[in-house]
Amino acid sequence: VPASFGLVLLLVASALGYGLGAPAGAQDTGSSSTVVVTQHDFKFRQNVTTVKTGTVTFRVHNNGPSTHEFNVDRSSLPDGSLPLRPDGLTVNEDSSLLQRIDSINTIPYRTASDLTLHLKPGRYVLYCNLEGHYLGGMHTSLVVK
Numbered sequence: 636v637p638a639s640f641g642l643v644l645l646l647v648a649s650a651l652g653y654g655l656g657a658p659a660g661a662q663d664t665g666s667s668s669t670v671v672v673t674q675h676d677f678k679f680r681q682n683v684t685t686v687k688t689g690t691v692t693f694r695v696h697n698n699g700p701s702t703h704e705f706n707v708d709r710s711s712l713p714d715g716s717l718p719l720r721p722d723g724l725t726v727n728e729d730s731s732l733l734q735r736i737d738s739i740n741t742i743p744y745r746t747a748s749d750l751t752l753h754l755k756p757g758r759y760v761l762y763c764n765l766e767g768h769y770l771g772g773m774h775t776s777l778v779v780k
């Protein structure tokens with residue numbers, strides 16, 4: 636059995652509510668958390684704002700009605716104060732104040748996508764950067780401790 640298979644099982648168990656945090660009885664293999672993010676035009680909601688260092692699975696639901704994306708950047712900036720491109724309509728993802736961790740490029744209306752990452756301690760911003768969506772309010776933050 637590949638090692639990643641065990642990890643998937645762990646994440647599924649976590650998502651089903653059989654225990655967030657370190658698996659019981661296991662050695663210190665790090666924490667596993669699920670962050671449920673719901674996207675609307677134009678808002679992000681999430682079930683938790685702080686997670687432990689380790690494996691973090693974002694389950695992103697798009698409740699539309701538009702298509703959205705999901706970016707995870709490490710940044711010390713408040714999520715509402717990210718640098719904009721000269722167009723004034725989108726976040727400047729190339730800014731040195733943002734460190735891209737990963738993203739989901741397209742989340743169609745009425746679908747959900749998962750993104751599993753290994754996050755170090757720090758502050759992260761989550762946002763949609765389709766034109767105007769960030770300014771509309773599609774951003775939030777996550778603290779990893």
Ligand SMILES: [Cu+2]
Nearest residue numbers: 703704763768
């Ligand atoms: Cu969007």
